[in-house]
Structure formats: structure tokens, C-alpha cells
Amino acid sequence: MATKHSRMSARLMISPAVLLLLGWMLIPLSMTLYFSFLRYNLLMPGMEEFTGLTNYRFFLTDPAFFAALWNTIALVVGVLVVTVIGGILLALLLDQPFFGQGIVRILVIAPFFVMPTVSALVWKNMFMNPVNGLFAHAAKALGLQPFDFLSSAPLASIIGIVSWQWLPFATLILLTALQSLDQEQLEAAEMDGAPWIKRFWYIMLPHLARAITVVILIQTIFLLSVFAEILVTTNGGPGTASTNLTYLIYMQSLLQFDVGGGSAGGVVAIILANIVAIFLMRMIGKNLDA
Amino acid sequence: MGRITLDKVRKAFGDIEVIPPLDLTIEDGEFVVFVGPSGCGKSTLLRLIAGLEDVSGGQIRIDREDATNLPPAKRGLAMVFQSYALYPHMSVRKNIAFPMKMAGLPQDEQERRIEGAAKALNLTDYLDRKPGQLSGGQRQRVAIGRAIVREPAAFLFDEPLSNLDAALRVGMRLEISELHKRLATTMIYVTHDQVEAMTMADKIVVLRAGNIEQVGSPLELYNRPRNVFVAGFIGSPKMNLITGAEAAKHNATTIGIRPEHLAISTEGGAWKGEIGVSEHLGSDTFFHVTVEGQVEPLTVRASGEVSLSYGDTVWLTPNEANLHRFDAEGLRIA
Numbered sequence: 001m002a003t004k005h006s007r008m009s010a011r012l013m014i015s016p017a018v019l020l021l022l023g024w025m026l027i028p029l030s031m032t033l034y035f036s037f038l039r040y041n042l043l044m045p046g047m048e049e050f051t052g053l054t055n056y057r058f059f060l061t062d063p064a065f066f067a068a069l070w071n072t073i074a075l076v077v078g079v080l081v082v083t084v085i086g087g088i089l090l091a092l093l094l095d096q097p098f099f100g101q102g103i104v105r106i107l108v109i110a111p112f113f114v115m116p117t118v119s120a121l122v123w124k125n126m127f128m129n130p131v132n133g134l135f136a137h138a139a140k141a142l143g144l145q146p147f148d149f150l151s152s153a154p155l156a157s158i159i160g161i162v163s164w165q166w167l168p169f170a171t172l173i174l175l176t177a178l179q180s181l182d183q184e185q186l187e188a189a190e191m192d193g194a195p196w197i198k199r200f201w202y203i204m205l206p207h208l209a210r211a212i213t214v215v216i217l218i219q220t221i222f223l224l225s226v227f228a229e230i231l232v233t234t235n236g237g238p239g240t241a242s243t244n245l246t247y248l249i250y251m252q253s254l255l256q257f258d259v260g261g262g263s264a265g266g267v268v269a270i271i272l273a274n275i276v277a278i279f280l281m282r283m284i285g286k287n288l289d290a
Numbered sequence: 291m292g293r294i295t296l297d298k299v300r301k302a303f304g305d306i307e308v309i310p311p312l313d314l315t316i317e318d319g320e321f322v323v324f325v326g327p328s329g330c331g332k333s334t335l336l337r338l339i340a341g342l343e344d345v346s347g348g349q350i351r352i353d354r355e356d357a358t359n360l361p362p363a364k365r366g367l368a369m370v371f372q373s374y375a376l377y378p379h380m381s382v383r384k385n386i387a388f389p390m391k392m393a394g395l396p397q398d399e400q401e402r403r404i405e406g407a408a409k410a411l412n413l414t415d416y417l418d419r420k421p422g423q424l425s426g427g428q429r430q431r432v433a434i435g436r437a438i439v440r441e442p443a444a445f446l447f448d449e450p451l452s453n454l455d456a457a458l459r460v461g462m463r464l465e466i467s468e469l470h471k472r473l474a475t476t477m478i479y480v481t482h483d484q485v486e487a488m489t490m491a492d493k494i495v496v497l498r499a500g501n502i503e504q505v506g507s508p509l510e511l512y513n514r515p516r517n518v519f520v521a522g523f524i525g526s527p528k529m530n531l532i533t534g535a536e537a538a539k540h541n542a543t544t545i546g547i548r549p550e551h552l553a554i555s556t557e558g559g560a561w562k563g564e565i566g567v568s569e570h571l572g573s574d575t576f577f578h579v580t581v582e583g584q585v586e587p588l589t590v591r592a593s594g595e596v597s598l599s600y601g602d603t604v605w606l607t608p609n610e611a612n613l614h615r616f617d618a619e620g621l622r623i624a
């Protein structure tokens with residue numbers, strides 16, 4: 001791509017793809033924007049009319065909005081903390097040579113291949129159910145009162161379920177990063193008198209910084225839009241205790257048939273996601289520079 | 291102080307014995323070079339001394355104290371790795387300070403030693419750079435700086451120059467030799483390059499398949515190689531090794547003669563041959579001469595002025611006093 005000519009033809013070649021992508025993204029986006037300024041309820045078809053910012057006013061002053069905002073942040077941060085710390089620990093463990101390493105590695109990755117709906121249902125019915133769940137049985141065996149996870153600690157339970165799904169991803173990325181660490185660096189540090197914990201802190205962790213950044217960025221994108229796990233376990237409840245923004249928009253537009261309000265919520269969510277993205281890139285994006 | 295003694299030290303990886311039991315003493319302040327072909331166990335031996343590998347048997351003593359089971363950090367040795375093993379996310383200053391920080395040295399003492407090392411190694415202008423922004427030679431010097439500031443009992447170098455280009459290698463060779471003269475600390479230096487071994491060592495240890503073939507000063511090894519392997523390995527260009535009838539005339543299985551101990555003449559001499567390739571170095575010229583009855587061409591050193599060309603007929607005469615004789619086991623005779 002050195003000469004003017006080759007740059008020109010490169011631009012020409014990729015322009016169809018760029019235009020296609022642009023249309024792909026722009027058309028739904030502008031339609032959402034358009035709907036968000038309409039009074040548009042599915043129960044009253046053909047009655048659409050322009051209402052200006054009313055949808056936004058309703059959405060942003062709804063107490064459920066602040067609850068959902070808070071829940072979204074708690075969900076994202078909670079899962080990130082669990083998966084990054086858990087992923088580092090698991091990666092350190094899996095990096096050690098031990099018998100049956102290959103099989104254990106496959107088992108660790110397995111949860112990633114389970115569909116969110118399925119895994120959430122399994123967790124709900126087989127583990128967290130206060131009557132039949134494994135945890136309830138364990139509690140009873142120990143003579144304790146079974147804990148009703150999904151109604152007493154709905155958000156924490158969902159954080160647990162989602163973390164379980166994403167832990168393999170974090171582990172996998174961090175494990176590959178750990179394996180790419182030059183062993184001579186660790187040996188040099190060992191000769192320099194650094195015990196294991198200092199080798200971890202001064203050599204391994206900085207080496208992992210990049211991989212941790214990738215894990216945080218990618219997971220944040222997906223965690224902002226967690227939906228299936230909430231739908232099949234708590235339905236956002238009790239009250240709004242486990243409603244995140246995605247789920248709130250779903251309730252608004254499909255359970256209350258208010259397409260206008262839902263679209264306004266969607267636009268708000270897009271803006272918030274971009275604010276998060278800008279913050280993330282500012283804070284940790286420099287780790288991605290080579 | 292840095293006197294290191296290896297007593298029947300043995301190393302096996304699984305069933306494969308890489309280093310059979312081996313004895314060696316390295317005196318305090320000595321510059322010892324382990325030299326041998328690739329894969330002969332030089333690095334393994336060095337890592338055993340450093341404590342990065344556990345011995346399979348025998349004892350390692352450092353200053354008369356048993357260090358066989360000491361962890362690397364407790365042995366008081368500093369190592370310079372082939373890949374430099376600098377910490378890429380730390381500045382040069384932090385890299386050099388790292389061992390002192392781990393040892394908990396006071397801040398001003400750290401500063402003082404960093405300044406000293408940086409000045410000695412020409413790194414003062416680069417202290418705030420990251421290793422990735424340095425050239426190969428500079429990285430090498432940072433690795434050495436990181437070793438110096440610990441004031442170790444001995445330095446261990448594992449092929450430190452093999453990643454540098456030829457010109458830089460000659461320069462760094464001199465710098466390391468100078469460092470040794472100045473610090474007078476024991477240094478153990480591993481290389482597969484016999485030129486490095488000859489130019490730097492007080493004492494050379496020639497290794498083959500984990501065995502010590504010979505230990506001695508560079509000139510001892512050059513003048514009196516103990517066996518055919520050392521004879522062929524030390525010296526550049528290599529010693530000419532001749533077997534068969536010519537060797538039998540001298541009551542030996544193999545005779546060896548260095549290129550500079552062969553006289554070349556166009557009139558007459560002991561062996562008749564034909565000039566093959568010639569290498570002109572300016573001061574010297576090396577002729578590869580195919581001698582009748584010999585498979586391998588012989589290398590001959592002549593002065594740079596001698597002009598002979600491809601295909602010329604010449605006669606070679608060995609200097610009998612400098613002839614090396616080896617028996618059927620390859621060992622030197624007298």
C-alpha cells in the first residue's frame with residue numbers, strides 16, 4: 001500500500017463492502033431514531049403521530065430506568081470482575097503441567113458452547129431451585145435453610161450464571177497470553193531474587209495486560225446486552241431488581257406494545273454504550289498499542 | 291569471592307543422560323568459557339550452576355559451601371541470557387533496578403549503582419527508554435547492567451553475543467573482557483564459537499555430548515590438543531587431519547597439522563597437490579590444496595603476497611616439530 005496508485009485502487013476495492021456495512025447499520029439506526037419521535041403503539045395501529053421528545057421524557061423519568069441503568073452497570077462490572085480474576089487464576093492453574101491436561105482444558109471451555117437460554121434454565125431448575133436444586137439439597141444436608149437465590153438475590157444470581165458462561169472465554173484468552181510469555185524472563189526474575197508472587201505481579205500481570213484489555217472490551221460489548229438469562233430466570237423481577245436496560249426496552253416495546261418508547265430506550269442505550277466505549281478506550285485502550 | 295566446584299554433577303532428562311558425572315573447578319576471578327558444538331549440554335551445565343535446573347546427582351559448591359539445593363536467588367550468581375530476557379514493560383532504569391528492588395536495597399544505593407552501571411556501559415542516555423526502543427547491542431548492555439548491579443559472586447553468560455551482527459560481536463567481546471579485567475569477578479561464558487572462546491578465556495572447557503574433552507588455557511588447547519575432537523574444534527581454519535598411510539608413517543592412526551605449519555612450494559616437497567579454492571584475507575591467504583591420496587583437501591596458510599591460482603601444481607611440506615599424532619582411540623600420543 002505504498003504508492004498513491006495502490007492506495008487508490010485499495011479504496012475502490014473496499015468501497016462496496018463499506019457501503020454495504022454502512023447501509024446495514026444506518027438503516028436500522030435511522031428507523032429506530034425515527035420511531036423514537038413517534039407516538040407508536042401496536043395496540044393502536046395507524047394512529048402514529050409525531051410527538052417530539054415525549055418518549056424520551058417518559059423513558060428517562062421512569063424510576064425503572066434508573067434501576068435498570070444501575071443493574072446494567074452492576075451486571076457488567078460484576079461479571080468482569082469475576083471472569084477476569086477467575087480467568088487469571090484458572091489460566092495459571094491450567095498452565096501447569098499435570099496429568100490429563102488436554103481433557104481438563106476442553107472441559108473448562110465447554111460452558112462457552114452451551115446456549116445462554118439452556119445454561120440459565122439448567123442453573124435455575126437444577127442448581128438454584130429452592131426445592132429441587134442441588135444447592136438446596138446441599139444446604140439441607142448441612143442442616144441449613146435452603147436459599148432462594150433467584151428471588152432473594154436475583155441480580156447476584158444472574159451475575160453468577162453469566163460469569164459461568166464467560167469464564168471459559170476469559171480463561172482461554174488469558175491462558176494463550178500466559179503461554180506466550182518468554183520463559184527466560186521468568187527465569188531472569190527468579191535469578192534476580194523475585195519469589196513467585198512478585199514474578200506474578202511484576203512480570204506475568206504486565207504481560208497479561210493486553211489480554212485482559214481484550215477480555216474486558218469484548219465482554220463489555222456482550223454483557224451490556226444480556227437478555228436471555230434474565231428472560232428465562234427472573235423475568236427482570238422481583239419488581240425491577242434484575243431488569244437491565246435491554247430487558248427494560250423489551251418490556252417497553254413488546255410487553256407494553258409501545259414501539260415509540262422502546263425505540264427511545266434503544267437510542268438511550270446506544271448513547272450509553274458509546275459513553276462506556278469511549279471511557280474504556282481512554283482507560284485501557286493504550287494497552288492495545290503494540 | 292566466586293570459586294565454583296562441580297563434584298560428579300550429573301543431569302538426565304527422563305532417560306536421556308545429557309551430562310554424565312562431571313568434575314570441574316572454577317577458580318575465583320577466572321574467565322572460564324564452555325565451548326562445544328550445539329546440543330552438547332553447555333546451556334544445561336550453566337543452568338545447573340545457576341540453579342535453574344536440578345541436578346540428577348553430585349554436588350555443586352560455591353565458595354566451599356554446598357549450593358546443590360539452594361534456589362537460584364540464594365546462590366549469588368547473575369545470569370545474562372541469550373535472548374537478553376529484559377522485562378519489556380519496564381524502562382531500562384527499572385530493569386536494572388529490579389534485582390536491587392527485590393533485594394530491598396535503599397533507594398539512594400540503588401540510584402548510585404544504576405548511575406555507575408549506566409556510565410560503565412554507555413547507557414546513561416537511554417535509562418528512560420523501554421527495551422523495545424533499543425538496538426541489539428544496547429539491550430545486551432542493559433542485560434549486563436542488570437547483572438552487574440547485583441555485585442554477584444560470579445557472572446553466567448549463555449551465548450550472549452549470538453544475536454548480534456559480526457561487527458558488534460567483536461566490540462561486545464572486547465567490552466565483556468574489559469569488564470572482567472575491571473571487576474575481577476568470576477565469569478562463566480558459554481559459546482559454540484571457538485573464536486570467542488580463544489579470544490576471551492583464561493580457561494577453556496571443551497565439551498562434547500556432556501563430557502569434558504579438555505580443560506586448559508587457550509594456547510594449551512591450541513598447542514597440545516588432548517584428542518582429535520579438540521584438535522579439530524579449536525583453531526580457525528581447522529587443523530588438517532590426515533589418516534591412512536601418511537599417518538602410519540608417523541606411527542599414528544591420525545596425524546594433525548595446522549595450516550600455518552605447512553610450507554607451500556612450487557618446486558618440490560613432501561606431498562604433491564593441486565590448488566583448489568583460495569581465500570584471500572589480505573595479510574594471509576588460505577589455499578585449499580587437494581593432495582594425491584587424500585580425500586579431504588588440506589588447508590594451507592601462506593603470506594598474502596603469494597600468488598597461485600586454481601589448478602596450479604604445488605608441493606606441501608609439514609613442519610615435523612608441529613605435527614600432532616593421535617592413536618586409534620583418537621588420543622594424543624606424547
Ligand SMILES: Nc1ncnc2c1ncn2[C@@H]1O[C@H](COP(=O)(O)OP(=O)(O)O)[C@@H](O)[C@H]1O
Nearest residue numbers: 303306308326327328329330331332333334335
Ligand atoms: N528441558 C529439557 N528436556 C529434555 N531435553 C533437554 C532439555 N533441555 C535440554 N535438553 C537436551 O539436552 C541436550 C543439551 O542441550 P543444551 O544444554 O541446550 O545444549 P547447548 O546449549 O550446548 O546447545 C540437547 O540434546 C537437548 O535436546
Ligand SMILES: [Mg+2]
Nearest residue numbers: 332333334449
Ligand atoms: Mg545453548
